[in-house]
Amino acid sequence: MPGFAAGGAVAALVAVGRQLEAKGLLFRGTHANLSARIGPDRFVMTRGGSVAHLDAADFAVVGVDERVLEGDMDPTMHEVVAMHAGIYRVRPEAGAVIHTHSPHLTAFALAHEPLPAVYEPLLRFGLAEPVPVVPWAPRGSERSVGGIVDVVRDHPDLSAVLLANHGVLVFQRDPASTAQLLATLDEAAELVLLARALGGAKPLPPEALDAVRARMTAFGSRR
Ligand SMILES: [Zn+2]
Numbered sequence: 582m583p584g585f586a587a588g589g590a591v592a593a594l595v596a597v598g599r600q601l602e603a604k605g606l607l608f609r610g611t612h613a614n615l616s617a618r619i620g621p622d623r624f625v626m627t628r629g630g631s632v633a634h635l636d637a638a639d640f641a642v643v644g645v646d647e648r649v650l651e652g653d654m655d656p657t658m659h660e661v662v663a664m665h666a667g668i669y670r671v672r673p674e675a676g677a678v679i680h681t682h683s684p685h686l687t688a689f690a691l692a693h694e695p696l697p698a699v700y701e702p703l704l705r706f707g708l709a710e711p712v713p714v715v716p717w718a719p720r721g722s723e724r725s726v727g728g729i730v731d732v733v734r735d736h737p738d739l740s741a742v743l744l745a746n747h748g749v750l751v752f753q754r755d756p757a758s759t760a761q762l763l764a765t766l767d768e769a770a771e772l773v774l775l776a777r778a779l780g781g782a783k784p785l786p787p788e789a790l791d792a793v794r795a796r797m798t799a800f801g802s803r804r
Contacts, residue, residue, distance in 0.1 A: 587625040587651075590617035591640050593756040594625070597679070598632035604764055606683045607633060613681040614658075616665045617756050622646075624669055624678075626662065628654055645669045660720045667730040668752050675740075675752040677759040682748040685770035690714060690743040698790070699782040700769035706753070706762050707738055709790040717745040738794075741766055 594615045601607050611633045616626035619642070628641050641652030647659070647666045654662065665678045689696050695711035703709075715732050718724035729750065732742055740762060741751040751766065753759040776782040 587619050587640070587642055588637075590619050590625045590756070591637050593617060594627065594640070594677075595635045595637075597756045597760045598627075598635045600760055601679075601681065601763070602633040606681055606760075606763055606767055608682045608684050608687065610682065613679065614661050614665070615677070615679050615756070616643075616669075617677045618669060618675065621673075623650060624665065626654075626665055628652065628658065660722075660725070663726045664729060664750065667726050668733060668750070671730050671734050672752060674754060676754045677756040678750065678752045679756075679759050679763055680744075680748060680750050681763065683763060683767040683770075685767050685774060686743060686749040687747070688774065689770055690748060691746055693745055696743065696766065696770055697773060697782060697784075699784060700765070700772060701785065701789070702765050703769055704785075704789065704793045706740060706765065707793060708740065708762075708766075709793040710736070710739065712739070712741050712743055712766065714743040714745050717747070 594617055597615055601613065602611060607613055611631045613632045614627045615632055616624045618624045623642055623644050625640050626643050627635065628639055641654045642650045643662055644650055645666050647662050664680065668675055668678045693714050695713050697711050698709055713732055715728045718728055729742060733739065740753055741749060743749055751759055751763045753762050773782050
């Protein structure tokens with residue numbers, strides 16, 4: 582169990598786990614993993630595969646170099662640890678990472694279809710480009726984690742990626758905002774699917790996307 586310093590992050594992630602379940606963002610298996618940064622070189626992370634009913638014993642402290650620093654982490658979790666650590670290494674401003682199989686987003690991941698940037702609320706998260714699909718590779722392999730890290734590095738304004746045939750990975754400055762972005766993305770995915778019955782979603786006007794990009798440049802940050 583992590584020490585006192587990680588307590589705030591653990592409490593925030595426990596709350597996020599409950600929220601994700603209440604909002605239907607965990608699919609039936611409730612599989613997910615949650616983490617939050619507690620220093621430049623370390624983060625606290627869930628130890629198991631389900632996050633609906635977490636308590637403080639369900640977390641370990643892990644280094645961005647993927648070493649377990651406090652608590653126990655099952656060796657089968659290594660692939661997941663590597664995925665979270667990779668995001669913290671390539672995105673120093675990331676304060677939390679969430680991986681889920683949220684149903685509507687995962688439908689896009691299964692179809693290898695990027696989620697188009699057509700839902701206005703996503704602009705508030707600075708998401709003005711489609712959420713890409715990272716190609717499938719054996720879980721935990723260097724190719725799998727490297728593929729995720731490469732896409733995130735190549736898209737500095739992106740804070741989410743779809744994992745082909747698997748699920749979604751989302752990151753923001755803290756656990757609450759990361760959960761909020763995940764909820765907005767799954768809403769977007771559901772609405773894009775519903776809009777197909779009406780002939781398909783239409784793009785936002787170019788000036789909406791330009792305005793978001795200009796604002797991000799003006800503030801010199803993504804959020
Ligand atoms: Zn998964």
